[in-house]
Amino acid sequence: MNAPEQHFSSAPPLPAALIDALRAEFAERCSTALAVREQHGRDESIFDVPPPQAVVFAESEAEVARVVALCAEHRVPVIPYGAGSSLEGHLLAVRGGVSLDVSRMNRILRIDAEDLTVTVQPGVTRKALNEALRHEGLFFPIDPGADASLGGMAATRASGTNAVRYGTMRENVLGLRFVSANGEVVRTGSRAKKSSAGYDLTRLLIGSEGTLGVITELTVKVHPLPEAVSAAVCFFPSIDAAVRTAMQIIQIGVPIARCELLDANAIKAVNAHDKLGLKEAPMLLMEFHGSEAGVAEQAATVQDVAADHGGEAFEWATTPEARTRLWTARHHAYFSALQTRPGCRALTTDTCVPISRLAENINASVTEVEAAGLPYFIVGHVGDGNFHMAYLLDPHLPEELATAERLSAQMVARAIALEGTCTGEHGIGLHKQGFLLDETGPEAVAVMRSVKAALDPLGILNPGKIFPL
């Protein structure tokens, strides 16, 4: 599939002088092998774009700066690459250029346990970070599902299952270092919890999708492991009942740590994949963090709310093993569902609305997809008003793609009409550029473009993302 209104095949060959310089400096860490380029030219999106023309594996900030400076000199696009788990085509080389892979910059530089901060290189993944933190009694809450890199998570303003309580990358990054379009290193923020010192360049880079700079270091907040953790699943007679339960939990102020919806299709898929034996009905998967007494109190409140909406078969998991089983269901939903229709690909949408509009938004989306007859499943960070609809397509049937695009566009338009956003956590990338305009209006997009032009006057940083070329 081609992204809307984009044309991808016109990138000129890389200048020989650039290739020579990269090879001279990076040796075998600069690759033009097709397999390496293809691996860096594909993410979880469904776009079919030629791969980048070269891949450079940087191992330090100075090397990142050098690659960007060389690309600037030759007016060649640079596309930062972390774990390759983005969903909206962020890392695709729509104008050719160099994929700058920072996955080897994976050192945890500092753990300041007494300040609840850590400083990492951008290639550190969330699982690696949590592995290192566990011994300190700390954890990093942002969990987008995939084992994404922290640099990539910052670049897409990722969030995921714990955001309802702990916030998103927006709230959890204290400071950054990044390489600007002219190859300079810029520091933003500090290790202080708050600051009023000038423009918030940290937040400007978070969510900029590689178009304003290449993130080379992050200082993030971490949290003490809670004294008590308890997870529970509860099944509902309808999606509506499950969603209304989540809405009420938030509205009465329960400090729930995770509040996830899986529809019956998602549960069928994970049951088949992981033999979990879960009831195949709309389910809320919840987690509570706090003191022993606090967790018990939250759980009791939530059980009352769920009962009012017909929730039943509460199943509790207080041991780490039992919790892992439940979270396995959530985290395997995407890949399990792909296996329910061999050869299919998923077109996933991601909207977020004010919590009071969530049931309306999901119910209408279900009605539409059922009428269209396309296989689908739903998972959602419903405590945040955020959910994902995944349509399972046969890539050889263009009419299925057309149907999915139509349904997705209806869903996004509805989310915007309900005062929400076209993307809660996946970003704009290639796919949602028109929706961004619908959501914010041309004035805001014009301001964004002027920021882009100011910070990247040559347009070499991940061109064609967020805005059309």
Add this chain to the structure above:
Amino acid sequence: MNAPEQHFSSAPPLPAALIDALRAEFAERCSTALAVREQHGRDESIFDVPPPQAVVFAESEAEVARVVALCAEHRVPVIPYGAGSSLEGHLLAVRGGVSLDVSRMNRILRIDAEDLTVTVQPGVTRKALNEALRHEGLFFPIDPGADASLGGMAATRASGTNAVRYGTMRENVLGLRFVSANGEVVRTGSRAKKSSAGYDLTRLLIGSEGTLGVITELTVKVHPLPEAVSAAVCFFPSIDAAVRTAMQIIQIGVPIARCELLDANAIKAVNAHDKLGLKEAPMLLMEFHGSEAGVAEQAATVQDVAADHGGEAFEWATTPEARTRLWTARHHAYFSALQTRPGCRALTTDTCVPISRLAENINASVTEVEAAGLPYFIVGHVGDGNFHMAYLLDPHLPEELATAERLSAQMVARAIALEGTCTGEHGIGLHKQGFLLDETGPEAVAVMRSVKAALDPLGILNPGKIFPL
């Protein structure tokens, strides 16, 4: 006092055509009377700058846009004005121009209780908002002390006493409308709790101190009034002991809602002013929000921690009246202290450091001011690592000002060396432009300047703030 490296007296007269146009459109709501101009040319800072040349009282977004467009046409500075409670010279007319007073734009436009959001005009003050919210069982937590306007609080990235639990304006503003330098209205954000839709223009405007746009509307998060609230004071043998108690409370993860330090000087002042009869020793003033059981649990934990540091005379306040008495002490500290030295003015500094460095930062600052012999007091949002030192100066004694500036510079330099920030919540304004450079380095300030040039190419929006002219 003149701000460092600034020269203020060279503003040319306003063009007659501009004055004529403003008078034609705004009639008596455009004033050039000296008293009105002087009232708009002075904030809580100690700078002595000529007042703006005209003041316009806008009553709608369209009027704000019209004033900005007229000023752009004539290349005349526009300085947004809310409640006039800023502390670093933000609203001073260092290049002359028009003070754009939005205090009459004080309507609460929407309360969406079920989404925990409200939408307000920029002149709504935090007290007015909380008055309106109380009947809904909701509150807006950001409390910088002064009854500031929400537009001004966003523009300075304000925080205050509740930030330790509820965050700052950075975390609590979901979306904005602002008038850009060319007089266009720009929308940012939505009512969704999170979004990955493009650059974070909301956060770019927050903390921009009126230099990137004039905020005309804000949608902010509000919170359910907690089921239980309890406040307590506790007295310590030393500032160090009080600060170390606060540090440990944060490090073990107590979700304390407020955690404030007052030194003995501050307490002497409020005792004299409000006849409070508080023990004149370093004091923590704390507040706990939650369920009845949760509040009791937090309180017990905190009492144990305080006892380990020699804390004594815990005094609890669970009724609203008793809490008001305690918070009166905190909120009157500044003005009470000014009265302890008749005719004095305060030079207030505002640094924030990682929590583990807070005791070191405060102890050294106390040692220095005691050695210098200048009257002072300390209050601090110590749960955030943030504190304010106020030096009480005789404005007729230049040597006192010089001493205070020297002490303040030492304190800020130390905060930066301790990986903190030169301002936790007051902003850069006129006074801290050099410190901003020290903190972030020239590369980051250059990026900020390029953003400023992109969004305000004529340099008419509050010129001379954040960066030197």
